[in-house]
Each structure stands twice: as structure tokens, then as C-alpha cells.
């Protein structure tokens with residue numbers, strides 16, 4: 130089980146890091162961004178997608194999420210589960226959605242991790258807290274902006290509740306997969322999570338209600354109650 134505090138990115142100096150709430154102002158906005166595209170290159174498998182990202186990509190690109198596999202999206206193994214990430218391609222090792230003029234081709238429905246940049250986040254019992262990692266782009270000066278408007282996520286409260294729920298489910302599923310000695314059960318768990326939350330389409334409507342039901346069903350199926 131999640132013990133209440135966990136993070137999405139390395140936080141080696143947690144003692145000295147300042148944590149923000151979503152309504153706080155933080156120095157994150159970059160009017161002087163040079164648009165060099167460096168933050169969209171060489172990211173390896175770090176732009177990990179969640180079910181909301183998969184849902185948004187399927188709608189925005191008007192194709193099933195599974196249809197993006199092996200081109201725009203790739204899979205990696207993480208704590209015994211299989212999770213999708215944005216694939217890097219070509220001689221520039223660039224994001225599949227980065228255009229030749231270094232623009233994001235999916236800006237309005239880009240993944241949560243991209244939307245967050247240069248912030249990172251931490252999950253706590255009180256909800257999501259934000260912080261600025263030490264290694265963000267220093268090529269331009271950042272100015273203050275309210276985190277909520279910077280993220281520009283519709284219905285933030287529903288999103289935050291879903292993100293915390295998903296984070297806890299993933300952690301429990303990972304712990305269960307890691308702790309079993311049965312390798313075929315581990316594989317089945319990984320494929321079940323991938324199919325249930327990423328490959329099975331979400332009907333149009335209230336994504337948050339749909340995914341909440343899936344998380345509850347998956348917890349029952351995997352014995353994670």
C-alpha cells in the first residue's frame with residue numbers, strides 16, 4: 130500500500146525542496162522559451178502515460194490507443210508491470226509528436242508529464258503537491274504563474290482525485306506483482322493492467338467515473354482490496 134507520500138520524479142534533496150499546492154504561484158512560466166525542442170528529445174522511456182493520457186490521445190488523434198503502439202507509443206517494464214510511454218525516434222532521438230519546427234503536435238492533449246513541465250509532483254494523503262526539480266531548463270528566465278492555470282486541466286478536483294487513486298492502485302499492483310514468486314501470475318497481472326486501462330477503449334462521457342469503476346473492478350480481480 131502507498132504509505133501516503135510518494136513522488137513521480139527523483140527528489141534527492143527533499144529536505145530543501147519547496148512544495149506547492151495547486152493554487153500557489155510558482156516560477157514556472159517561460160515566455161522566453163526558445164522553442165529549441167531539447168526538452169522533447171532524448172527522454173528515453175520517462176514520458177510515462179496514464180489512462181487519462183491514453184484516453185486523451187485516442188480522442189485527439191481519432192484512433193484507438195492500441196493503434197499507436199510500436200510507432201508513437203512504446204512499452205517498458207516498470208516494477209513488474211508493463212506501462213506505455215511516448216517513443217523517441219529518428220537521428221535526433223526526438224518525441225514522435227515533435228514537429229520539424231520543434232512544436233508539440235499534440236499540444237492541446239499532450240500527456241500529463243509534458244503539461245507539468247517544469248514541475249514535478251508528489252502524492253500525499255492530502256492530494257498532489259508540486260515541486261520544481263533542480264535540473265529544469267535554465268535557458269530562459271521563468272516567471273511566476275498560478276499552478277492551476279498553468280496546468281490548464283479541466284475539472285482539476287476530479288483529475289487530482291483520479292490521479293491519486295490511480296497512483297495508489299498502480300503501487301499496490303506493482304507490489305503484488307513484485308512479491309509473487311509465480312512468474313506466470315506476474316505476466317498475467319501486467320497484461321491485465323495494460324489491457325484494462327490502456328487498450329480497452331473508454332466510451333465518450335465521464336472518463337473519471339469510468340476509470341474509477343475499472344480501478345474498483347481491477348482491485349477485486351487482483352485481490353487488492
Ligand code: SF4
Pocket residue numbers: 159162163164165166167168169266267268269
Ligand atoms: S523549455 Fe527550454 S529546452 Fe524546452 S524548448 Fe524551451 S528553451 Fe528549449
Ligand code: SF4
Pocket residue numbers: 168169170176215224225226227228232233234235236239240243
Ligand atoms: S508530447 Fe509534445 S510536449 Fe511532450 S515530449 Fe512530445 S512534443 Fe514534447
